[in-house]
Amino acid sequence: MMLSFISKRFGEMAVALLLMSVVVFLLGRMTGDPVALLLSDYSTPQDQARVERELGLDQPLVEQYGAFIVNVFKGELGNSIMGDQSPAAELILERFPASLQLAGVALLISFLIGVPLGVVAATHRGKTLDFAARLVALIGQSVPIFWLGIMLMYLFSVRLHLLPTSGYGTAAHFVLPAATMSLFTIAAVTRLVRASMVDILNAEYIKLARIKGLPESVVIWKHALRNSLIPVLTFMGSFFANMITGAVVIETVFAWPGIGRLAYEAILNRDFPVIQAVVLFMTALFIGANLVVDLLYAWVDPRIRYGRR
């Protein structure tokens, strides 16, 4: 049962990726002419025609797409048209670990702070602590990421000289970008945990847990929390997506050598093979993250684990 579930999800994932590849391909063709960027202002129409032929840009769109998709299946995502024309796949693999580290640290922070904050808010509903937690959540969800990043950088690096302004390498380099990246998610996790916890604290099985004579801490942090995390998990996939898209901004602000900045650079240079490759890669990540969430879901909630009654 579990196996058919996974293979079904993989099928869906393939369809989604294929559709995304069409969008990526068309967007790359619609936003400008790479040939004009590659050649100097003094090139002749003959030069342009030659380059177009070399890149296959003179073919009908459908054929170009066909060639593109065949290459994708072969693992060839095309070469960068900039610099030493390194393969896009290589660029991505080179940059990806840094992005993964940053998103991982940020996600971890979000849960370590957001979950307790949500629990405390729910158990102190209507009191000062609840108000404070909700205020944090409100701020976290409304502050623009790029502004927050710059403000943190200004305060902690420029003014207080506590942390490096930007770059990658030591643990200290993680602090500001990870803090910036996690604030939104902390807020989202806090709100989600609070909402589901408030609901669950009224459940009959919570009453029964108290009737058993369990201490309140066990009632809340074991019986109520495990159930409250189920809806939070649903959003894990979109949190992860937020971190990937947020990465474009944050990695640029903090000069973080990840795929977010790679995407930014590629767009600036209209380096369409790299843009295509990065967007496709991010899509695959996004879908993959959702698949992982579904599997986690089954782990937390036994009602899903067994497929059906």
Added chain:
Amino acid sequence: MAKRLLEVENLKTYFRSQGQVFRAIDEVSLHVDENETLGIVGESGSGKSTLGLSILRLVPAARNPLIAGRILFEGRNLLTLSEREMRSIRGGEISMILQDPMTSLNPVFTLGAQIEEAILAHKKTGAQNARSAAIEALRQVRIAAPETRVDSYPHQISGGMRQRVVGAIALASRPRLLIADEPTTSLDVTLQAQYLQLLKDLRAAHGMSLILITHDFGVVARMCDRVAVMYAGSIVETAPVREIFHRPRHWYTAALLASMPKLDHPRGHLPTIDGAPPRLNDLPSGCKFAPRCAQAQSTCFMQMPERQIISPGHDIRCWYPREAT
């Protein structure tokens, strides 16, 4: 003379909300002896469940409760115990079964884990011992193949079985008193009969006392030694079960019994009690039942009658009791 196990004196549980006071439990006195089953009967909203939760001091804090009076359990006043002392009472000395078996078990833990937890909360013992005790507890509530069921999750078993597991959890630490709050209301009729028999057998086997909260006089007749009838947060009549059925002295009890369907009058209208119970934030100043009582006189609207004993073990709160016929 049987020994007193629980004695509730003048208990009041009020809820405060938006400047209003809701008198959910209003001057309730009752007692339960060892090895005895006391039924608490009343309509929905009469405060039966709040009474059960008040005894365990588990009235939801969110409702801003105010609890006064005395709840003596083996001579100790539960209302003055610390939270820690109260925890050892809950599950250990007094336990409770809730109404809805479908939502009473935590969906993310196995049956075994939920029973073991109830055992370990009151007894320091190893994981292995707790597990075999959990299997034993399942066997006691007549669950087939308890050795494999112990690892099941609540969604894998039927509603009737779930309610028996709730029973196993409640009884896991051998409490002296079990409060069962409408334990069979959501079960179908054949399961109801089975479950009641199980409760009866376990009560006798463990030598414990039972408070059975119900709205069903059929259940009362089958299970109880004595009955307390509740109306709008007050107990209006308490009597041995035979007295209640044959000689109800309070007009509300009589009206409630008259509205029970009977096999010997299969046709015609079922008698009902006119009107509706009073709102708990706007109770009448006199007898709470007076506005619906056919026999009410002017005194009834002025003042709530005190509890009076009219025969041994039989007390009522009524100015003009029915004749004992």
